[in-house]
Every structure is written in structure tokens, then in C-alpha cells.
Amino acid sequence: MGKGKPFLEVLASAIHEDFRFPFLEIFAFLYALGTFVLASFTVSIYTQTATNEAVAYAVTTSLLSGSLIVFVLLIFKNVAYGLGSDLEKGIIQTYFSYPLRRRGILTAKLLSALGVSLLLFLGIQISALYILAPDIVLPQFSTIILTYAANLSYPLLISAIMLLMTLILRRGGIGLVVGIVLYVAMNIVSGIAFFVALATESPLMLQIISLISPSYALQYHYGGLSGVSELSSLTWNPTLSETLLYIGGSYVIVASLFVLGYIYFSRRLNL
């Protein structure tokens, strides 16, 4: 018997539970709403005269700002609530009676929780970009990919933390609360970091924040610190290679946390 079938069946079962009616329909609607209606075009105002890359970045950021929160809500629901309740209720225990390695079961659960959500998010976003700004999408595809990579890093970091908490505590409630707190806290912390950077005239705090959430590094790469020259002599305009380093570094952190989750699930998780 091949190893593929048990994996695909467990994945299908997990998708069936995570996206049962009406969740898929509601979230697809919210994604579309977030992309086409709640898009914020404020970012593009001061980049109107910028380079083609900066325009592509601005349009992409505008478009994803509304639906990124939908993606975050969906991974909160699937990772903390979905996996947490599967652990609490014993469904994972049932999966453990099937001829599939523990890591295969976790991969199936994560593909359902994150992969499907991500596909839905990117599918609608890229389609929207193609419909709304076809002249930007094709020539600046790498900028668009970079923008998504930078913006998705922090939600993925939160989901990795939620995964670890859910596995260790074997319930999703606390992981869910921590996820929400972390998501809200980043907006506050980034604001504080900005003012600390202005006050100390050192970009160190912004650099630290960018390592966790590289969308800030990308924002400063394309937009710089517009409008702060009167307040402070702080300048931070990371180059593309530096920005790529921040994005790469953040994904290393995310990947490390997921690997920790896999190690715990495969070797330590007692049910």
C-alpha cells in the first residue's frame, strides 16, 4: 500500500472539517470584499511619482490591506480553534490509528489550515491585481511576490506560535488569545518603535521590528521615512538586498518555529 493515499484522505477529511459549509463561502466572500471594497489606496498617494516598483508595491499593499485581516482570522480559526479542538476532542488520536506518520498528519492539518487559506487569499488577490491593474502585474511580478512575502511573514509567525502553544497546551483557546494579542500588539509596538527611532535618531528599533515583520523594511525601502525630516534627522532607507535579508530572516524564524512544532508533534506529543 502506498503512503500517498492515507495522507490525501486525512487531508481531505481535515479540509472537509475546516471549510465545511458555510465557512468556505463566508471567507471567500470576505476575501473578495476585502480585496475589492476595503482596499486602502492611501499608500499610493505619496508614491505617485515614484518608480514602477514602488507603484507596484503601493498598489499591491493597497489591495491586500483589506483582506490580510481575513486571512489572519481564517488561520486563527483553523490553527488554534481547529487543531486545538481536534487535540482536545481526540480526533488526532483517531488519526493516529491510521497508517500515516505523525508528521504526515500534522502536514495534512497544516495544509488544510494554512495552505488552503493561503491559496484562497493569493488566488483572489492575484486575480484582482490582474483585473484592476494588468499593466502592473506582469512587468512587476517579482515586486508583487516580494510584497506578499513581506506581508504574510508576520501572520505566519503568529500561526507558528499558535501552533506551538496549541500543541503544548493541547487546547486552542490560549493560543487563540495569544494570536489575537500578538496581532494587535504588533501595530502598537511598531508605532512605539517608530517614535523610539525618531527620539534616539537610530533605526535599530525599526530594524528589530522588521526582522519579525519585514513589511516595515519593505515599506521603508520604497517609501522611506516621508515627512519626518522636520522632527528628526533619522534616516533609514534599506536597500533591496537588505530588505531581502529581513524577509529571509523572518522566514527563517517562522520556519524554525514550525520545525519545533513538527519535532514536538512527532517525538513528544503524548495523548
Added chain:
Amino acid sequence: MSLIVAENLVKSYGRVVAVESLSLTLDEGSVTGLIGPNGAGKTTTIKMILGLLKPDKGVVKVFGQNPWDNTAIRSMIGVVYEKAFFPAHQKTLEYLQRVCRIFGVSESRAMEVLELVNLQEASDRQIKALSAGMLQKFAIAHALVHSPKLIVADEMTANLDPQARSELLDVVLQLNRDEKAAFLLSSHILPELSRVCDSVAIINRGKVWAFGKLSELYEKYAVGIIRVSTDSPYELEAEIKKLNYVKEVNSDIRGISVTVVEGKEDELYEDVPKLAKKIKAKILGIETGSASMQELYRLAITAKERK
């Protein structure tokens, strides 16, 4: 060949020692009962056997292999947990067909196992719509899909009505007889275990207090027990207790179990009718060596505690 070999298993939850130096074996084709009070360590033992818990110390082998994250042995084991949970929003037949595909068996097997546990009428129902008893039956059907050589069941009949229990025990006997399936059954409902088990492990405070073939255990612990069936057990018990060669008396609604000093069995046979006549009780039968599983369990525990 031994399907399960557990040697000196130890498992603690913080400061609480759930299983302490527990050893047992389960042979091919046997039906072994794991009996003991709540908190004795039965579920922890089963979880270690199934590879859900890692023992702190000791070794467990199932089909000669370490069960932790071992996919090779999962195709040979059927599992029924005390609390069965399945993806709630899927239909029973559809989910079992999925399980058939997981194990690489024909999808028609799904309906067969539903029929085996009398659940064919619920084939179109969502799992969440099943009652506790039906869910338990579904869990059993789920465990039988791939015709495993070994079925491990923790309190398999806990949520079932008497008729369903009886039918299920028939299924156990049938699978054991026809397909040579071995069973490890944990239960606190002792009479039903005595119906199907050929071996028993009595677990108390995380240790095996007695383990062996039922016949051997009866011989070891239930010697000198005489069962008196009567219509007035409690009144007759009071009279029997006065006899100086009687070591222990226990009565229930149907009769009295009397343990006497060795060699005094005949005297009891003579005295009981006299005592019954005195209190106008009716004797329905007197039998030697017919202790119930409940009594066997109690006697084994008492004997161990005395040691």
C-alpha cells in the same frame, strides 16, 4: 507468538504515578481482559501499547516493534477508545469509506462493518448526529474496517445498552473464533469480560496484581469458595457468619459466596440447609468453585494486599 509484550512499564503524570512496573503479554488469538478500578492505570497502559504515550521507563513491543509513530503495525491493529471522536460533520458511511481507502480495502467493507454493529440505518447520518451508544458502535465498526489481527478496546461497551453489549460480545467471540483476531479489552463491567476473555490481567494502583488464564486464576484465588443460591441471601448471610470455620461471606441479591477454612467444605454443605430451615429461607443450590469474575477480582486484590 506474543502480539503485545510490555515489560516494567512506568508512567507518571507529574507526581502521580499512573503505571508502576507493569508487565503483561498478549498471545495470538487470545482475548485478554484488563480489569481494575477507576484510576488503576488501564487507559494509560493501553495508550502506551498504542504508541500514544511514551513510557517513562520500560519497554513495550507490539507485533515485535516499538509502537511509537509506527505505521507498519497500525494496519494490524483496530482501536476503540473509551471516548470515541471522529470528524463530526461527515456522514458515517462516507467516513468509513474514507477509512477503507486509507487502509487500502474495498469500500464495500464500510457497509459490512456498519451492518455488523447494527448501524446500517444510520449510514446516511452525520457523525455528530449519533447518540452516545451509536457513536460507540460506530467506533467499533471503524476499528474493524481493515480486519485487524489485534483489537485494543478501552471500555468498549461503556455507553451501550444491555442488548447492544450482548450483541457486541457476540461479535468479539465471532471474530476471535472465525478470524483468529486477538483482543485486549479493558472494562470495569466484569461479568461481560468473563463471557469472552480467556485471560485476565487485574490492575490496581498501576501494577498487575494478577495475570493469567482465567482457569488458573480461579484455581489460585477462588479455591474454598462455595456459592449458595437462596431467596433470602442477607438473612442467611447473618447466620452463616456465626459458623466458626467460615473465613469470609459476601452476599448479593441472588446468593452468598462463602470462603471456608480448607477441608471444611463438607461441613458447610451440612450446616447451610439447617440454618436455612431455621430462618425459613429457601435454598436454590450450593456449588463449589463457581465464584464470579467480581469475586475473583476481589479475592485476587485481597490476596495481594495481605502479602
